[in-house]
Amino acid sequence: MLQLYGHPFSSYTWKALIAFYANEIPFEFRMVDPDHPENSQKVADHSPLGKFPLLEDGDRWVFEATSIIDYLALHFPGASGLLPSDPDAAVTTRMIDRVFDNYVMTPMTDIVAEHMRSPGMPDPATEGRARAVLDRSYVWLDRWLEGYSAGDSVTLIECAAAPSLFYADWAFPIPSSCERLRQWRAHLLSLAPVARCVDDARPYRAWFPPGAPDRD
Known part of the structure; x- marks a missing residue:
C-alpha cells in the first residue's frame, strides 16, 4: 500500500492528493503534525529539507509533489491521464x-x-x-x-x-x-x-x- 505523508491544509499535499483521488489510487494518508512525530521523522529522514508531501512505496521514497505525480502517472496510470503520452x-x-x-x-x-x-x-x-x-x-x-x-x-x-x-x-x-x-x-x-x-x-x-x- 502506498503511503502519502502530508497535511490536509497544505497546498502541495493537495497537489498530490488530487492525483490520487482522480485516478482512485489506493493509499494510506500519514498525517504530519506534532501529534504524529513518527511521520515527521520519516519526512525529515527522506527529503532534503524535511518537507512534505512525501511518498513511500515499499523501499522507494519520492519527494516533491510534481515528482510524486510523475511517479503515479508512470506506475499507477488510471482514467485521468496525469501527463500526456506525447x-x-x-x-x-x-x-x-x-x-x-x-x-x-x-x-x-x-x-x-x-x-x-x-x-x-x-x-x-x-x-x-x-x-x-x-x-x-x-x-x-x-x-x-x-x-x-x-x-x-x-x-x-x-x-x-x-x-x-x-x-x-x-x-x-x-x-x-x-x-x-x-x-x-x-x-x-x-x-x-x-x-x-x-x-x-x-x-x-x-x-x-x-x-x-x-x-x-
Whole structure:
C-alpha cells in the first residue's frame, strides 16, 4: 500500500492528493503534525529539507509533489491521464506546472509567511513584491486560458492549479478583469478530487494568517 505523508491544509499535499483521488489510487494518508512525530521523522529522514508531501512505496521514497505525480502517472496510470503520452505535450504540461508552483504558489506563500512573521503588521515592501508577481501571473494565465480547454479532466496542470489558485485568491484576490481565470478557479473547485481536498481542509482554515474568507 502506498503511503502519502502530508497535511490536509497544505497546498502541495493537495497537489498530490488530487492525483490520487482522480485516478482512485489506493493509499494510506500519514498525517504530519506534532501529534504524529513518527511521520515527521520519516519526512525529515527522506527529503532534503524535511518537507512534505512525501511518498513511500515499499523501499522507494519520492519527494516533491510534481515528482510524486510523475511517479503515479508512470506506475499507477488510471482514467485521468496525469501527463500526456506525447513527449512535446508533456513538456508543455510540465512548463505550466512550473508556472503555478513558481509564479502563483511561491508569491502566495511569501504573503502568508510575512503575515506569520509579523501578524497585523506585514512588511508592505515584501507583500507588495509578492502581489506584483501574482498580479502579473494572473494576467498571463487569463490569456493562456484562451487556448486551454481541458474540461473535467485532471492532469498535472489541474493538480498544480487548484491549490495554488485556491489559496492565492485568498491572499490576493484575482481581479475581475481576469474573468476567465476566476471562472476556471471556480470550475476547478467543483471537480470531485479538488472538492474533497477543500472539505478535508476546512477544520484548519483559522490557520491561514491573512484571514480565510467566508467563501469557497
